Ligand SMILES: [Zn+2]
């Protein structure tokens with residue numbers, strides 16, 4: 001039987017704002033971005049500052065799809081100077097849902113406009129094409145699905161299926177009870193769940209309505225759904241490496257392969 005390769009690289013695991021310094025060197029300070037690859041078909045998930053580390057091999061095909069979960073700046077800030085946006089002639093297919101009456105083109109134009117930024121997306125060297133994110137589509141050998149999560153202003157949770165492997169990318173989401181059953185159905189049978197777990201339990205109570213979840217709550221959800229591999233993403237910008245390491249002991253004990261995502265980590269499925 002032909003052997004297929006499905007992998008995901010975590011390019012940015014931090015949430016809300018990028019951070020730097022020695023306290024964040026192990027889990028990383030770059031904001032949300034991941035690179036999915038199935039037999040050479042690359043798909044970028046979100047455009048946080050992690051996108052600045054996009055590897056060269058992802059830009060060798062004539063076009064590169066970029067799926068955006070939503071337009072909060074921590075998920076877009078890597079885009080304006082990213083290697084893919086600066087690559088002359090590369091077709092960048094950017095998918096995102098209309099939010100607050102602005103389609104994905106207008107969302108990026110809002111960020112990349114004086115006085116916030118000097119150059120709009122239309123002036124970049126890459127050839128950018130904008131698309132409304134559908135509930136289902138196929139990109140090469142990859143089936144992409146999306147569902148609406150719970151987050152201020154809205155968020156798209158993403159599912160990628162290729163060669164019998166399923167990855168679900170669920171960042172920036174409060175996993176409320178009514179959403180849990182929908183997400184369980186959407187993610188059923190997934191091999192890897194990347195999910196927002198920004199808060200500790202006690203913080204989650206204080207920050208209800210901020211649109212994130214407690215790592216313990218989402219890990220419990222994943223465990224009860226039988227998900228074999230979980231990476232908690234969107235780490236709080238104040239959470240140091242040492243603090244994450246301390247929490248990780250408990251998290252790792254909760255499942256077969258549960259952990260906090262680390263910037264640069266490559267997960268082969
Ligand atoms: Zn975020």
Ligand SMILES: [Zn+2]
Nearest residue numbers: 070072151172
């Ligand atoms: Zn957000």
